[in-house]
């Protein structure tokens with residue numbers, strides 16, 4: 001089976017983590033956990049871009065060296081995956097020696113590829129001294145830098161350029177593959193940009209002390225994208241000491257990204273790779289935004305919640321993961337309300353799933369003293385409901401349909417709830433002649449919950465483990481267990497404690 005290597009973008013350290021970063025990180029983790037359940041060798045990469053142009057300026061203002069400054073700020077970024085129940089296989093920092101060394105090799109490979117793809121030219125543009133950065137016309141407001149309220153100066157600087165214009169045909173050929181970029185409308189957006197004609201771009205900046213020196217011209221540093229994009233490949237060269245993972249995980253790489261960085265990933269990056277003699281990645285998936293602008297504030301919590309990510313402390317990582325996956329169809333833009341998180345927590349996690357577990361375990365405890373023998377039956381309606389689940393969910397997740405796969409699992413959760421109502425075990429329990437029937441119903445419900453727990457493990461890792469534990473079932477998450485009739489006999493099973501207990505929001509104000 002083909003290996004699975006998935007990356008999040010590396011995040012700029014000049015802000016602190018917010019729900020937008022959490023969104024991509026959670027999605028990546030769900031995909032990787034799922035592939036692991038199917039026995040696929042997988043690798044999840046995330047990390048930070050520390051060579052942002054603002055870093056040196058902010059560090060200087062605090063009287064710190066840039067490296068000291070990023071060494072401090074990186075901690076909140078390292079904590080982000082753990083807060084969300086995510087364990088990446090590697091956390092890359094662009095100030096890592098291994099990354100810097102590889103970027104220099106990478107740029108050198110392009111320069112020596114015999115096609116004159118890197119050349120020197122004058123970069124001319126509007127430069128804001130306050131920002132220490134070139135500005136494009138559309139970044140200005142009334143001709144001024146909006147951050148500093150000053151007119152930028154016209155500056156000419158000798159830089160190194162990459163001959164992107166030579167790669168138009170080879171890039172378009174990649175887009176002949178229908179799934180190189182997903183969703184399809186994003187592929188069309190990137191293709192149109194390529195077809196409209198590509199401009200060479202500068203890969204270096206002069207006079208900046210913070211960055212990776214251009215190996216043949218150390219007075220210049222690599223421009224932010226010529227540094228940052230390379231992380232997806234560089235990480236594989238030093239993530240495991242003494243081991244080069246490039247052969248194992250390149251080019252089977254898949255990149256998740258927000259739509260705002262589509263052009264850099266879908267045009268610049270494959271061209272740079274081709275120029276350096278590497279295969280382009282297997283696939284790129286651009287997602288939309290979970291939230292827009294000022295709608296982040298909760299009606300009930302108001303300013304107590306600066307960011308939905310803060311709700312991890314209140315509702316737990318599983319609840320925030322669930323809300324990320326379920327609120328907005330992955331790939332589309334949407335507006336997920338913060339109040340929606342509470343609502344889904346209570347209605348879907350608490351009621352649909354949590355109460356189902358409580359009821360089923362309580363009935364087995366009460367009517368069977370917690371003991372139940374396997375009693376699968378080929379014509380069980382639960383068998384029919386569970387039978388297509390494994391393939392359906394796997395197919396959706398292979399297509400990055402994070403939201404659709406979860407909805408598919410939730411259909412089963414709802415079906416199990418209906419089965420409780422329609423079979424009414426509390427009625428069956430009154431009639432000794434129907435004891436076998438009750439055994440079958442209880443065992444089907446137990447087995448259905450077991451299947452749901454394994455199918456949900458990629459989304460709700462904590463809850464999944466607790467459900468299997470409450471059902472006295474093995475903790476194995478092997479995808480082949482997502483099938484009817486595999487529950488093991490139980491003895492001494494007790495009514496489960498609430499899976500998603502009520503959360504009293506007033507505790508926030510204490």
Ligand SMILES: [Zn+2]
Pocket residue numbers: 128129130131132145146147148149
């Ligand atoms: Zn400025």
